[in-house]
Amino acid sequence: MEDAVSLTGTQDTKADGPSLIRRILRMRETGLIAIILLLFIVMSFASPYFLTWVNMRAMVMAFAVEGIVVVGMTILLISGGIDLSVGSVTALAMVIAGWLFLNGVDPWVASAISIAACTGIGAFMGFFTTRIGLHHFIVSLGVMVIARGACLLGTGGRPLGLYTLPPEFKFIGQGSIGPIPVVIILFIVVVVAFDFMLRRTTMFRKVFYTGSNEKAAAYSGIRTKKVVFLTTTLCSALCGFAGIIYMARFGSAQPTFGIGMELNVIAAAVIGGASLSGGSGTIFGAILGAVLLSVVSSSLALLDVSVYWQDIIRGSILLAAVSIDHYLVKKRA
Amino acid sequence: MRDDVILQISNLSKSFGPVRALKGVDFELRKGEIHAIAGENGAGKSTLMNVIDGILQPDEGEIIFDGKAVRITSPTMAQKLGIGFVHQEIALCPDVSVAENIFMATTNVSRSFLMDYKALERKAADVLGQLSDINPATLVRNLSISHQQLVEIAKALTLDCRILILDEPTAALTEKEAQILFGIMRQLADRGISIIYISHRMVEIFDNCDRVSVYRDGTYITTQDVADIQPSDVVNAMVGRVIDDLYPKKQSEAEKSDDIILDVRNLSERTRFKDVSFRLEKGEILGIAGLIGAGRSEIVKGICKLEGEDLSGEVTLNGKTLDVGSYRDSIAEGVVYLSEDRKGDGVFLDMSIASNISALKPEQVANALGLIQKQREDEQAQELGDRLNLKCGTLSDPVSSLSGGNQQKVAIAKMLSVNPKLIFLDEPTRGVDVGAKAEIHRILRNLARSGVGIVVISSELPELIGVCDRVLVVREGRISGEVTGDEMTEENIMHLASVGGAQATIH
Numbered sequence: 001m002e003d004a005v006s007l008t009g010t011q012d013t014k015a016d017g018p019s020l021i022r023r024i025l026r027m028r029e030t031g032l033i034a035i036i037l038l039l040f041i042v043m044s045f046a047s048p049y050f051l052t053w054v055n056m057r058a059m060v061m062a063f064a065v066e067g068i069v070v071v072g073m074t075i076l077l078i079s080g081g082i083d084l085s086v087g088s089v090t091a092l093a094m095v096i097a098g099w100l101f102l103n104g105v106d107p108w109v110a111s112a113i114s115i116a117a118c119t120g121i122g123a124f125m126g127f128f129t130t131r132i133g134l135h136h137f138i139v140s141l142g143v144m145v146i147a148r149g150a151c152l153l154g155t156g157g158r159p160l161g162l163y164t165l166p167p168e169f170k171f172i173g174q175g176s177i178g179p180i181p182v183v184i185i186l187f188i189v190v191v192v193a194f195d196f197m198l199r200r201t202t203m204f205r206k207v208f209y210t211g212s213n214e215k216a217a218a219y220s221g222i223r224t225k226k227v228v229f230l231t232t233t234l235c236s237a238l239c240g241f242a243g244i245i246y247m248a249r250f251g252s253a254q255p256t257f258g259i260g261m262e263l264n265v266i267a268a269a270v271i272g273g274a275s276l277s278g279g280s281g282t283i284f285g286a287i288l289g290a291v292l293l294s295v296v297s298s299s300l301a302l303l304d305v306s307v308y309w310q311d312i313i314r315g316s317i318l319l320a321a322v323s324i325d326h327y328l329v330k331k332r333a
Numbered sequence: 334m335r336d337d338v339i340l341q342i343s344n345l346s347k348s349f350g351p352v353r354a355l356k357g358v359d360f361e362l363r364k365g366e367i368h369a370i371a372g373e374n375g376a377g378k379s380t381l382m383n384v385i386d387g388i389l390q391p392d393e394g395e396i397i398f399d400g401k402a403v404r405i406t407s408p409t410m411a412q413k414l415g416i417g418f419v420h421q422e423i424a425l426c427p428d429v430s431v432a433e434n435i436f437m438a439t440t441n442v443s444r445s446f447l448m449d450y451k452a453l454e455r456k457a458a459d460v461l462g463q464l465s466d467i468n469p470a471t472l473v474r475n476l477s478i479s480h481q482q483l484v485e486i487a488k489a490l491t492l493d494c495r496i497l498i499l500d501e502p503t504a505a506l507t508e509k510e511a512q513i514l515f516g517i518m519r520q521l522a523d524r525g526i527s528i529i530y531i532s533h534r535m536v537e538i539f540d541n542c543d544r545v546s547v548y549r550d551g552t553y554i555t556t557q558d559v560a561d562i563q564p565s566d567v568v569n570a571m572v573g574r575v576i577d578d579l580y581p582k583k584q585s586e587a588e589k590s591d592d593i594i595l596d597v598r599n600l601s602e603r604t605r606f607k608d609v610s611f612r613l614e615k616g617e618i619l620g621i622a623g624l625i626g627a628g629r630s631e632i633v634k635g636i637c638k639l640e641g642e643d644l645s646g647e648v649t650l651n652g653k654t655l656d657v658g659s660y661r662d663s664i665a666e667g668v669v670y671l672s673e674d675r676k677g678d679g680v681f682l683d684m685s686i687a688s689n690i691s692a693l694k695p696e697q698v699a700n701a702l703g704l705i706q707k708q709r710e711d712e713q714a715q716e717l718g719d720r721l722n723l724k725c726g727t728l729s730d731p732v733s734s735l736s737g738g739n740q741q742k743v744a745i746a747k748m749l750s751v752n753p754k755l756i757f758l759d760e761p762t763r764g765v766d767v768g769a770k771a772e773i774h775r776i777l778r779n780l781a782r783s784g785v786g787i788v789v790i791s792s793e794l795p796e797l798i799g800v801c802d803r804v805l806v807v808r809e810g811r812i813s814g815e816v817t818g819d820e821m822t823e824e825n826i827m828h829l830a831s832v833g834g835a836q837a838t839i840h
Contacts, residue, residue: 200704200705201699201702201703201704201705202695202696202699202703202704202705203703205688205695205705206695208681208684208688209681209684209688209692212681212682212683212684213677213678213680213681213682215677215678216672216677216678216679216680216681216692217681217692218639218660218678219639219660219670219672219678219679220664220692220693220747221659221660221661221663221664221693222661222692223659223661279681279683279684280683
């Protein structure tokens, strides 16, 4: 029925407009793809190793799991929030599941409990921000430190070796289906699903309304606090999911994992077009942002650039991307 | 050029993208005069004032200040020239004392390292003393809006001004405070200071100003001595046509109906309004007048549950009790509220026109799975846009790309998207140009004819009188009276709004 309407509906010239190509050119994603392609071309000349299957796979593996966290962060940023605790919560997910496993709990059950606990942490932060009215920044800063402390407390500061993890569990982190690692498949599924939902569903449209103008959203009958509560919770839940994949991949739970992850994740989302003041961003763009950062890191490593330089360059890319965007938006207005 | 002219502006133009806000306007200000600026919203008054204050740079034109051609490149430079500007929007630091706010500019250029708070408060008390009994040590946050406005004015008075611009300074003041302000204005003028006075209120212009300049749609119309003309001349010059054409025809006798759309009985809120009772008949447009802070918006927001605590009373919609727990429920019942603050909470400026229009119920343009059908969303926007004569590039453009009038049409289209039974419109034409204003008024009349309940809240009395069939007046949270037919005059409404009158019975 719906399809019939859209197929037979009169073509709306105003809606499509003559500038479809221009609109695509203007899109953040197009610029990012161009830059990434350029890097690919340059690097394929600079290093014979760059365009090999092994390197490509390593590059995707490097950001795939973090990419799942990027998804949660992007949605949260669109709703007007931010979460600094993603790295700690991801580590905590590993630690909780690992600890339970070592204490005899089935790994799948342990993972479910761990993801539920992370979801609970998100709900806790959502409660503080929406009900008590504290700022996301402060609440998640507090939780970041608390979760890290809990990780260290639960492990005594040492990684938990999970040598007896059953192979079918390790399969999520280490296995492949055909030539493609399961990790990458999981990543693609999460990205495609959330990108689609964010673009198309009424549920996620409310996230945009809320982030764009919270008061106007409330004046449109949207329960904005509920929306922000849910996006905060979702972000932590995805951290939990990511933590479990990491655990399966490493075969251990590392209490110090993910320090500084929040910066990478926020940078990826922002380079991909998410606004820190809410209301705009796409999953696709944020993932491209993550790809860009990963390609740059990989390139620098292949070119034997000191690790210490890498942070400086990553930070500069972030500032450059955001400045260019700010300039373009201002010029367009 | 006469030698008593302090500021002479000629052939000044300013464009914002494709919008030409000023098209070669002139302005002449003499020493020691109070010069009123009149014009509808969108006439270019604010742009002109912002150019004088250095906030905006003109595209072309000449500014001669005290005999010398100048380019005013920043508000700081304007201040150095002796131009003070009291903006309509209050821009004080809420968590800082009144005294510190008043001397913010002086502190900025002060050479001493430490703040001398005692001296500051003493000096502030001197300036404030002329205006009001505000304690200079109070935090601005704790002042009423009208007192904050007085602080803004005091702030300008401390500068050694040669020109003082007052942009609708009385909008938030009580009658008494306004009279005090007029007294001070005259004293300043007698000392040779020139005052530019922007107001919509003809009475204020004719009682207190020497000359008036009129602007319309970015062009300069005329400058006259107030003594030589009538208020109606100014109004006609402002709108560029005879005022009768401005408003749609009212409800005729034949169109009257006994059907009651909305019946409100003894509605009270904890502090903001009390015992409010009124009815809205089918086919009529009901106006609500009252001073700012009287509780006009609060009453209608209370009805649709946007705000308010401890509400009591009874509301029926089309004969059925309206029992809603939240604004969300209210929308579902077909009762919607158009916000007075369009940019603040009426539209999503950076989102597309189409997604703005579907915001009240995105489910309407989605399929059973909750997926938004872009085609349907665009069709809905297109249809409502056509109905309201919305002028836009494409429906995927952000709302921020539209003019004020068209933004307001998007906000109204958003209301209409849910086929409402009753719309409360709070300041529906604020910041909207004359043409779009008349269109919006026609739309409202057509909606009322088609059986949709229309309640209009407005601070512009001519609008209420021109558009509404009946006007309720609210004073201090109560309905102080009702005017209809020939009784609908600015004088009657202002009287009910400021000094009251017997609680009118509801017919």
